[in-house]
Amino acid sequence: MATPYVTDESGKYIAATQRPDGTWRKPRRVKDGYVPQEEVPVYENKYVKFFKSKPDLPPGLNPTDAAQPTQQQQQKIPGCGDSDTAGLSKSAKRNMKRKEKRKQQQQQGQDGDADVESVSNAVENVSISETAAAEKAKKVKNVKKKLRQVEELQQKVDSGEIKQPTKDQLEKLGRAKALQEELEQLEQDS
Numbered sequence: 185m186a187t188p189y190v191t192d193e194s195g196k197y198i199a200a201t202q203r204p205d206g207t208w209r210k211p212r213r214v215k216d217g218y219v220p221q222e223e224v225p226v227y228e229n230k231y232v233k234f235f236k237s238k239p240d241l242p243p244g245l246n247p248t249d250a251a252q253p254t255q256q257q258q259q260k261i262p263g264c265g266d267s268d269t270a271g272l273s274k275s276a277k278r279n280m281k282r283k284e285k286r287k288q289q290q291q292q293g294q295d296g297d298a299d300v301e302s303v304s305n306a307v308e309n310v311s312i313s314e315t316a317a318a319e320k321a322k323k324v325k326n327v328k329k330k331l332r333q334v335e336e337l338q339q340k341v342d343s344g345e346i347k348q349p350t351k352d353q354l355e356k357l358g359r360a361k362a363l364q365e366e367l368e369q370l371e372q373d374s
Contacts, residue, residue: 278314320370327367334360
């Protein structure tokens with residue numbers, strides 16, 4: 185809104201205006217070059233100006249091409265977890281599965297068709313198999329680490345770096361064969 189100015193022989197004035205309650209403001213005298221506060225532009229530093237002037241799309245990308253992926257995302261099949269869980273961590277995937285199962289249970293509970301116990305048993309079985317696989321991978325990793333330590337110790341003994349191995353070191357060297365067998369067994373099971 186532009187402020188109305190009145191000019192006479194004594195200078196420039198802001199004309200009298202009426203307030204919302206019906207009273208009148210006095211006319212105010214202003215100097216030449218005066219800019220009312222509401223018309224002063226807001227200061228923007230160079231970073232804000234840069235990001236406001238920056239285009240939304242990368243250089244060379246057509247806006248119609250950019251709109252197509254969003255349409256494809258809207259057409260995805262509900263319940264298809266492949267595209268949803270591609271870049272998520274294990275815990276995020278687990279949380280998504282829990283949310284989906286809760287939704288299914290609520291829908292089935294509303295329909296009255298599903299047996300709640302069978303759904304909960306299925307959930308327990310899934311979580312047990314996931315934890316078993318994770319523990320097996322953890323065991324394989326630990327056994328490989330122990331084998332690596334035994335090999336390093338054997339190299340130190342062979343090179344003469346350790347002249348008198350301790351009782352614990354000798355026990356560790358004696359377990360090398362058992363560790364290799366355990367690793368082979370774990371790898372065959374998986």
